[in-house]
Amino acid sequence: MDQSHSTSVISFFSDLSRTDLNDTLKAHFSLTNRLSETMSEFASKLGSSYEKFSSELKMLVKSFRRKNDELKKERHLGQGNFFSIWEAMMMEIEGEASAYTELASSLQQTVAQPLAEFTSKKRAQYKKLFAYREQIEGTLVKSEEGLQKRHREYAEAWTKYKAQDKDTLKECAIILGAVFLMCLCFMGPLPLALLFSTLALSLAM
Incomplete structure (x- = not known):
C-alpha cells in the first residue's frame, strides 16, 4: 500500500x-x-x-x-x-x-x-x-x-563571419574589376573574352 x-x-x-x-x-x-x-x-x-x-x-x-x-x-x-x-x-x-x-x-x-x-x-x-x-x-x-x-555566442560569431564574408567578396570584386580593366587595356576586347571563357571553363571543371 x-x-x-x-x-x-x-x-x-x-x-x-x-x-x-x-x-x-x-x-x-x-x-x-x-x-x-x-x-x-x-x-x-x-x-x-x-x-x-x-x-x-x-x-x-x-x-x-x-x-x-x-x-x-x-x-x-x-x-x-x-x-x-x-x-x-x-x-x-x-x-x-x-x-x-x-x-x-x-x-x-x-x-x-x-x-x-x-x-x-x-x-x-x-x-x-x-x-x-x-x-x-x-x-x-x-x-x-x-x-x-x-x-x-553562436549568433554573434555567425554575424561576424557573414560580415567578413561580405568584405572578402567586395575585395575579390575590386581585384577582378581591376584585372578586367588591365586586360582590356593591354589585350583588347576579343582576346579578353577568350581569356575569361577559358578561365570560366577551367573553374567549371
Whole structure:
C-alpha cells in the first residue's frame, strides 16, 4: 500500500511539473499534513476520554456494589425481582465500561498512532521530493541560461563571419574589376573574352 501510494505521489508530481505551481503544491501538502495531525490528535484525545469515562463507570459500579451488598443482607424482607433488575443494570453498565475501554484502545492503535506515523513519513517524503524538485529546477534554469548564452555566442560569431564574408567578396570584386580593366587595356576586347571563357571553363571543371 505504501509503495502504491508513493507511486501515485510521484505521478501526481510529474503531472504538475510547472514551476509556478510550487507554492500551491506546498500549501496543499501542508494542509494535508495539518489535517492528518488534527485527526490523529482528535482520535487520541477521544480515546483518552473514552478510557477515562470507562474508569469512572467502573468506579461508579464498584462503589454502588458495596451498597448493594449491604442491601442484600435485607433482601429477604422484599421481593427479589427488583434486586434482579438492579443487578442486571449494574452488569450492563460494567459491560459498557469494558466496551469503552476496548474502543479507547482501538482508537489509539488503529487510528491515532497510524495517522501520526503516516503524517511523519509523508512529511519527510514531501520534504525530500520538494528538495529534489527544486534541485532539478535549478539545474534546468542553469542549463537554459547556458543554452541561451551559447546561442548568443553562436549568433554573434555567425554575424561576424557573414560580415567578413561580405568584405572578402567586395575585395575579390575590386581585384577582378581591376584585372578586367588591365586586360582590356593591354589585350583588347576579343582576346579578353577568350581569356575569361577559358578561365570560366577551367573553374567549371
